[in-house]
Amino acid sequence: MSPILIKTIQFFLSLSILIVLHELGHFIPAKLFKTRVEKFYLFFDVKFSLFKKKIGETEYGIGWLPLGGYVKISGMIDESMDKEAMAQEPKAWEFRSKPAWQRLIIMLGGVTVNFILAVIIFIGLVFAYGDTYIANDSLKDGIWVTEPVLGDALGLKTGDKVISVDGKRIEDMNNIVPELVYGEYLTLERDGQEIKEKIPVDFIETLSANKDNARFISYRVPFVIRQIPQDSPNANIGLKEGDAVIAIAGTPVTFQDQVIPVLERYKGQTVSITVDRKGDKIPLQAKISEEGKLGVFAGLSSFEEYEEKGYFQVKQLDYTFLESIPAGWNRGVKTLSDYIKGMKKIFNPDTGAYKEVGGFAAIGGMFPDTWNWPAFWATTAFISIILAFMNILPIPALDGGHVMFLLYEMVTGRKPSDKFLEYAQITGFFILIALLLFANGNDFYKWIFNK
Template sequence: MSPIAIKTIQFFLSLSLLIVLHELGHFIPAKLFKTRVEKFYLFFDVKFSLFKKKIGETVYGIGWLPLGGYVKIAGMIDESMDTEAMKEEPKPWEFRSKPAWQRLIIMLGGVTVNFILAVIIYIGMAYSYGEEYIPADSLKDGFLVTEKHIGDELGIQTGDLITAVDGEKVEKFSSLPLEIINGNTITIQRDGRTFDQEIPVDFIATLLEDEDKARFLSLRTPFVIRDVSEDSPNTDIGLQKNDAVIAINGNEVAYQDEVAPYLEQNKGGTIQLTVKRGDETFPVEAKVTEDGKLGVMLGLDTYEDYANMGYFKIERIKYSFLESIPAGIEKGVSTLSGYVKQMKKIFNPSTGAYKGVGGFAAIGGLFPNGWDWPAFWSATAFISIILAFMNILPIPALDGGHVMFLLYEMITGRKPSDKFLEYAQMTGFFLLIALLLFANGNDLYKWLFK
């Protein structure tokens, strides 16, 4: 099966699960408060349904338009824009007849379920898989800046350590790029001194110029031979797997990035390598190709091998069931907090972050090319966090819009008129369509031109 097909299956499986549970978050409290639910739909049934069946007073169905789902609650102006029933006298089983606090709980049910679901997934992942990461402060000689122009823009260079972002200690190396994107100030450790550096306001725009280079930080690794290419000019000089180059032309080198300049300077010529094999050290004369290569493949087999050589540490945590609960809650809260920071950047035009807003293709890209349950559940939890946050925004037609009007009613004692709610719903609907077109238009632009 092709990677695109696998991603598509995962995307729709995840989306269906999240939509059904979100709508259940509205459905269950509505039923508890004896409010009639006329429809419960996965996807939208514009003009026709793929499947529908009436059970009791509710029609359950699957629509053909996969832009979300909905529950149609009697006596409520919602996505269906069915205002005919609103012209009649309120019935006891209708949404509009219920106390404001009950209506508020019904409207908050969807986003509450989305957040709780994400936390449950994170708890399950912590318990099932534990956690493994490289502590950021364990990097022996700092990190590697793989894209110099991005490093220059940020004010960092190879060998630096970023110890904190916005004053908060960086715990995991893998989370560093995202923390930088969400942050405003970084704390850099360089050559024995520590100083703070402002993150440029438009740094995100710099990354979006070439998204393939967005992971501009990497681990520094030694120049260790993995294999010698068949067409290498150095097949006959005796290099073996796990040989480490520790000096070139008498100058000590510890990392691949330190070797590269010497190869560049000696294109088409020869250089003297000092090679370490086990406890033995010996010199080797090697030829450099015209494009500055030795014709060898580099690297150790696993990160564990690098850790054993002392280049960094690998932290492994196994959680008991009880320990996984606070770990999952903390992961859910930190993920939501990080996403809120990203949204603040997006709503600030000077950051250029709005150029990175994506639609269905971007969301589908969160899933792996092959079937991988940890990756699937991680992506599902993240999307659930996104749905919770986006739905609580105070935009009419979203749950947050209804919550906003309910809070106004509870504070002032005055209920907005049905006609006002109808117009607000229409306005919110058009705003959402515009956002949908913009986000998916961004995906299309990137596909066509990048």
């Protein structure tokens, strides 16, 4: 099965789960408050639906336009713009006849379910798989900056130890880059000295321009021979698997980041190298290719080997079911917090983050191109957080717009007129269309110009 098809299936499965549960978040409290729900739809049924069945007073169906879903609640000004129904006298079972606090609960139901769903997924993931990560403070020789352009933008160099971002200590080495994206300043240690560097406001734009190297921070890899291919020019010079290259042409080396520039300097030449073989220092003559390669695979084969040799520490956190509940909650809160930080960056033109706003293609691209249940559920949880945040924005036509007007009513004791709400709904609809066009236009632009 092609990777694109796998991503597409995952995207629609995830989207369907999230839409149905979001709409259930509105449907259930509406029913509890004896409010009539006329329709419950997955996707939009513009002109016609793929499937529909009426059960009781509610029509359940699947539309053909996969831009979301909806519940049509009687007596509510929504995307249906049912002016004829709104012109009649309010009925006891209509949304507009219910107390403001009940209407508020109905409107908050969708985003509440989205956030709770994300937390439940995170609880399940940490309970089933725990947390495995490289302890950032255990990197005894610091980090490897694999893309100098990005490192220079931050004032980071290979060998530095990243201590914190915005005063928050980094525990998981893999969290360094995400924290830098959202952060304002970083604190690092270099040669025993603590240094504070300001993160450029346009770092996101710089990162986007180098997206192939976006994971530009890694742990330092020792130059230990892991495999010698038979067609290697150095297959028969006496190298053995497990040898650690400690010098090239008289230059001491330990890590691959030290070896690469030395090989580049002597490419196309035969030079002396020294390897450490179980404590013995063995001199050899090696051929360096025109591309500046030794023709071997280097590095240790597992995290356990790195840990045994003292390069870093791998932490494995396992959770009981009760322990996984606060851990899942904290992950949900952090994901939402990071997303809000990202949105702040988007609304600041100086960051260039708006260029990274994406639509359906970008969301679909978040899924792995092979079927992986943990990755699928982690991505689904993240999208659920996005939907919760986006839906609570105070834009008419979104849940947040309805909540905004309900809060106004509860504070002032005055309900906005139906005509005002109608115009607000139309305005919000056009805002949403504009945002949709912008996000998916960005996807199209990247597809055309960033191939």
